[in-house]
Amino acid sequence: MVLYGLPHSTISSLQRVQNTAARVTLGISARDHVRPALKELHLLPVTYRIQYKVALLMYMVHVI
Secondary structure (H helix, E strand, C coil), rough: CCCCCCCHHHHHHHHHHHHHCCCCCCHHCCCCCCHHHHHCCCCCCHHHHHHHHHHHHHHHHHHH
């Protein structure tokens, strides 16, 4: 996985992009908390998404 092990500074910038995209998609202001928007869009925070993808990849390697 390309994103696994990246520094926190890189991950945080990716998280800001995801948060902004969620705010634009749902039309909420920058002052509102983004967590409910991510939940409504069924999006994991970037750190958890990376962990999920690595775990899924390892599961698929193990099963196949």
